[in-house]
Amino acid sequence: GAVVSQHPSRVICKSGTSVKIECRSLDFQATTMFWYRQFPKKSLMLMATSNEGSKATYEQGVEKDKFLINHASLTLSTLTVTSAHPEDSSFYICSAREAPSYTQYFGPGTRLTVL
């Protein structure tokens, strides 16, 4: 099946700093990518949908100025958590949709810890 990579897998940062997470589709082109947040033993919560070459669409309640998303190419989307605070600590998962099957493939996730 299609492969999606995500980097870094783990990151620890100090409060107030910014962190960038990369998501790449390795063997297919993805015009649409998704960013999720997952709390322990919970389902995935969609944060935003990014389309290549256009602005991301954020879900209600997600601060677009805090979670900056860039989808600059058909294989790369980035999520930047700006001015991170301890409450931003979570597991972040990206996903890329393969056309025309409409199937979403997921990255392995990034564990963010903000001290």
Next chain:
Amino acid sequence: AQTVTQSQPEMSVQEAETVTLSCTYDTSESDYYLFWYKQPPSRQMILVIRQEAYKQQNATENRFSVNFQKAAKSFSLKISDSQLGDAAMYFCAYRAISSGSARQLTFGSGTQLTVLP
């Protein structure tokens, strides 16, 4: 709005036995996709099986099969000959197809499957 319901937060099965995980959904769409994903302790989401709503035939992938009942809006997953590696959180997901609908995945709350040796 579409909703996906998994009514079994936890299930367990003996190794080599068969287990069925339940999923129901609510939608006014006529054409859509349904998925089962598994999330093992590594937390990597893995696609298990996919079903197109317009297909009457139930999807099958090796030991995994679904029972898709469109009229009842039910989409259960059957795992045969359960293996220790099947232990994971299983998520049912729905996605509409029509351009006028939200096309992101809607997930259920998940079922934690334990496989007993």
